[in-house]
Amino acid sequence: MGEVLTLSSRDIGVVEDTWRQFVPSAALQRVDPRTFAFSWSSAALPHFSTVRYELSASVQSAIDPEGQLMACRVASRGSWVGTPRGELNAGLPWVALDGPTSARWRDRAEVRAFVFDREWAETEVRRLTGEDRFSLRHPGVGSSPVNRDFAAHWERVFLHIAGSLFAPGPRSHLIEAELRRHALHATLAAFSPEFGLALQRSVQRRAAPRSVQRAIAYLEEHAHEAITIDDVAEAAGISTRGLQYAFRRALDMTPTDYLRRRRLEGAHAEMQAGTASSVGEIALRWGFASASRFAKHYRDAYGRTPRQTLRGG
Structure with a gap:
């Protein structure tokens, strides 16, 4: 005791x-x-x-x-x-x-x-x-x-x-x-915040059906590339509409939501490492055409702005 x-x-x-x-x-x-x-x-x-x-x-x-x-x-x-x-x-x-x-x-x-x-x-x-x-x-x-x-x-x-x-x-x-x-x-x-995201990924890997697991594996590997949801569906061996439904049912999110979150994680890790000079540069590299929308999604996920992270805040 x-x-x-x-x-x-x-x-x-x-x-x-x-x-x-x-x-x-x-x-x-x-x-x-x-x-x-x-x-x-x-x-x-x-x-x-x-x-x-x-x-x-x-x-x-x-x-x-x-x-x-x-x-x-x-x-x-x-x-x-x-x-x-x-x-x-x-x-x-x-x-x-x-x-x-x-x-x-x-x-x-x-x-x-x-x-x-x-x-x-x-x-x-x-x-x-x-x-x-x-x-x-x-x-x-x-x-x-x-x-x-x-x-x-x-x-x-x-x-x-x-x-x-x-x-x-x-x-x-x-x-x-x-x-x-x-x-x-x-x-x-x-x-x-990283702990919460890691827990979600852990649950998703265990609970998702094989088609969704294949889609997640593809998204994890290619998140930094200019992929489309059609590309993800093809890699998972399922129709785009079927993939949307499978994600909703298994993960309560869309494949687009998952891809956005994975890209945010990649951008977050890059800013922590100090390998980029500006928020706009990182946003574009991780598939966000709008720096302001990137900043909003980032703040929602991490509770601080990209600029604060980039400056070590």
Whole structure:
């Protein structure tokens, strides 16, 4: 069964030492000791910990997790969170992964965090998606959530898992393993558009009939070329109308929708690699005649503009 730890203290050193059991790089800076009070709860499972603590004091903290993936929310009226890449929305959860993250708040804060062993998390996500090259490196997993709905879902999942793990009484290893997987799934869904797309591809490969699987294989191989849906249908050995119907039934999308998404993924990967000089150049190379429509589709898929990705945002 997971190890549960609860404690209260007014000693700043106790807070820092406790945090470092879970995130060795954790440091407290500029602490106002006059109102300092600390209440901690945590549950540690293999490869994963859930942490919730309340801290009364004005504090600045810093972490630089190495070999870890940490998703966190600092609930405080006067909080600020930032990384070397820029300031984050302190009203939402955030991820610390590659590089340092700093936070500060005034008077009082409740901190909620999931801390995963990075190697385990990467192995698990590759098993879930069936994609052996899936990486947790930024920007595969972003510091900010995909949108507010996913952020709210992450917070609900945190409260559920914390309530389950902090509750007294025995639990089976099976239940604890399910809670750990649920936490990872919610975290990746909240912070990684690529994870959602990879899951969809995994489901599609397993569930689609052979004609659709052949069409998908052709689309994956030739997405960067000037292909038509008639070309796809011929490669799949089915009529164009039959292909449209088969895609709708198996995947709830058209072949055109699938091709557009695959081209967006290719453009996204190219911009991350920094091999193109302009958004217009990438849009044309991946079959988008209109840069503005490309930008709209890209923003819908990834939650940011192509220009932001190209500039490393």
